Amino acid sequence: MAAEVYYQAIGIVQSHSHLNNFNRHQKHQSNIVRLVARDFVSCNGLSRRSTNRSGRRNCTVIRSLASQTSVVDPVLSPSRSNAGDSNKKSNEAALILIRHGESLWNEKNLFTGCVDVPLSKKGIDEAIEAGKRISSIPVDVIFTSALIRAQMTAMLAMTQHRRGKVPIILHNESERAKSWSQVFSEDTKKQSIPVIAAWQLNERMYGELQGLNKQETADRYGKEQVHEWRRSYDIPPPNGESLEMCAQRAVAYFRDQIEPQLLSGKNVMISAHGNSLRSIIMYLDKLTSQEVISLELSTGIPMLYIIKEGRFIRRGSPIRPSEAGVYAYTKRLALYKQKLDDMFQ
Numbered sequence: 001m002a003a004e005v006y007y008q009a010i011g012i013v014q015s016h017s018h019l020n021n022f023n024r025h026q027k028h029q030s031n032i033v034r035l036v037a038r039d040f041v042s043c044n045g046l047s048r049r050s051t052n053r054s055g056r057r058n059c060t061v062i063r064s065l066a067s068q069t070s071v072v073d074p075v076l077s078p079s080r081s082n083a084g085d086s087n088k089k090s091n092e093a094a095l096i097l098i099r100h101g102e103s104l105w106n107e108k109n110l111f112t113g114c115v116d117v118p119l120s121k122k123g124i125d126e127a128i129e130a131g132k133r134i135s136s137i138p139v140d141v142i143f144t145s146a147l148i149r150a151q152m153t154a155m156l157a158m159t160q161h162r163r164g165k166v167p168i169i170l171h172n173e174s175e176r177a178k179s180w181s182q183v184f185s186e187d188t189k190k191q192s193i194p195v196i197a198a199w200q201l202n203e204r205m206y207g208e209l210q211g212l213n214k215q216e217t218a219d220r221y222g223k224e225q226v227h228e229w230r231r232s233y234d235i236p237p238p239n240g241e242s243l244e245m246c247a248q249r250a251v252a253y254f255r256d257q258i259e260p261q262l263l264s265g266k267n268v269m270i271s272a273h274g275n276s277l278r279s280i281i282m283y284l285d286k287l288t289s290q291e292v293i294s295l296e297l298s299t300g301i302p303m304l305y306i307i308k309e310g311r312f313i314r315r316g317s318p319i320r321p322s323e324a325g326v327y328a329y330t331k332r333l334a335l336y337k338q339k340l341d342d343m344f345q
Ligand SMILES: O=C(O)[C@@H](CO)OP(=O)(O)O
Pocket: 106, 110, 111, 112, 113, 114, 203, 206, 230, 274, 275
């Protein structure tokens, strides 16, 4: 089975044995069973507004000035972060990986790499659809590449999230940017999701192929040569990055900045690119340099991992927001969805 198909197919697997185990060991057994049963017959609204409380303005300003933060920056202070719905002591977390929706250059079949091209109309629709699929999965912090197609995808997807928190891009590139983007309400911060943009998650740099048509390049240099440039692990395109080189920065960033968030119980979404995500998946799934050759990621398809006791467990791609199996993976996922269902019934 092609890797792409395999990665999507495993998301559909409804794990009854998993659910049974889960039910045996949880206190909220009857609630969970009810939740699952209800999920089979209902598909609740996908986007709801959250309530936003105001008040206590004076105290808030003083606390914010003292804390000197913009939105909560979990990278700087993961253990003190209060931005999300996470229980700080948890050793479980969810990780959503999403390759950006189709870009205007994907549509034209051009090598894109680090050229900063926006989404096509189809890509916008894909991002919204992806958002629906993950609309009941908790997200405490979002990492995107520095490229607009990944950022558009993350933002469009989050418009569909049932929790209704507002994703806010952190600007820490200069003291002024940091200071000018401060938020002076603790309540507002709690209703926000920090979005961290990192160049290390960018698409691999495609060198002198950037802007060339993929088909014409194959006609000119031969199919095998172009396939080697596009999918081999360690052969770079002319003056560009191989997957191995891309992995050196993307996986290092994941290990240094993202993994600590997950291990502290934060639920993370990463919106990035075909090759930066292939390198991260290679790391998570311990794929060999041979196995990664056949790993293809579709645009706009979210993939779910669960982090449990320091281990990454691939859970495929949620198909619908109400897909019961997804919420049986961990107690936290089930309770989170139940809370949303209760809030919006
Ligand atoms: O053009 C690119 O930047 C990438 C991803 O779209 O192409 P490829 O599929 O060759 O890795």
